[in-house]
Amino acid sequence: MFMNKNESKYFKSAEKMHAALLTILNNKDYELISVKEICETAGVNRSTFYLHYDNINDLLQETVEAVYKDFFGRFDDKVIDIRDKDNEEMFLVTPRYLMPYLEFVEENRKLFYLMYEKNEMMGAEKTYETWFRTIFGPILTIFGVPEKEQPLIMIFYLKGIIGVVTEWVRGGCTESKDEIISVIQKCISKP
Numbered sequence: 122m123f124m125n126k127n128e129s130k131y132f133k134s135a136e137k138m139h140a141a142l143l144t145i146l147n148n149k150d151y152e153l154i155s156v157k158e159i160c161e162t163a164g165v166n167r168s169t170f171y172l173h174y175d176n177i178n179d180l181l182q183e184t185v186e187a188v189y190k191d192f193f194g195r196f197d198d199k200v201i202d203i204r205d206k207d208n209e210e211m212f213l214v215t216p217r218y219l220m221p222y223l224e225f226v227e228e229n230r231k232l233f234y235l236m237y238e239k240n241e242m243m244g245a246e247k248t249y250e251t252w253f254r255t256i257f258g259p260i261l262t263i264f265g266v267p268e269k270e271q272p273l274i275m276i277f278y279l280k281g282i283i284g285v286v287t288e289w290v291r292g293g294c295t296e297s298k299d300e301i302i303s304v305i306q307k308c309i310s311k312p
Contacts, residue, residue: 131172131173134163134165134169134172134173135173135183136187137163137164137165138159138160138163138165138170138173138174138180138184139180139183139184139187139188140163141159141160141162141163142154142159142177142180142181142184143184143188143229143232144162145158145159145162146231146232146235147231151177151181151235154177156170156171156176156177159177159180181235181236184232185232185236188229188232192222192225216299216302219298219301219302219305220298220302222286223286223289223298223301223302224298226286226289226290226294227294227298230290230293230294233286233287233290234290234291237283237287237290237291253271253272253275257271257275257278258271258275261274261275278309281305281308281309282305285301285304285305285308286301289301
């Protein structure tokens, strides 16, 4: 499916505004950012901003979704084929999977702090939902977890890991990523 010139221009403008918000956010508190500043940084007109968004919060929400989509897109070619893995390899809360996530969070620390503070996790949760359905659900099925319980178990993992990461970000990411991985693994390991 090909985009026409106007659709392409529309999406490029949105990408510019996402990048502008992230750039400005690295140097300024969110509450102090203006539409004018976003437009100037993105090189778009104010009318273009309002063609896309009602306000800066809408831009924030879409930016969070785009950032998570980009991050999880990096794993598309590395998604686990659970058919040929032993039970040990199917345990995905390991440094192999947590380290890239923590590196990504640390690189985007201000955005993550802001989205946790404003409860803007919907972008992440939408992306996680796909992973749960395609990867974690089948793994839980292999481990004999009833399908009815799987969404509750997944939300426990999601909220727990996000809680630990949120506190890490709130504290300025002072602990090493290895320390955070260790804490997460202690929280979910079998006694």
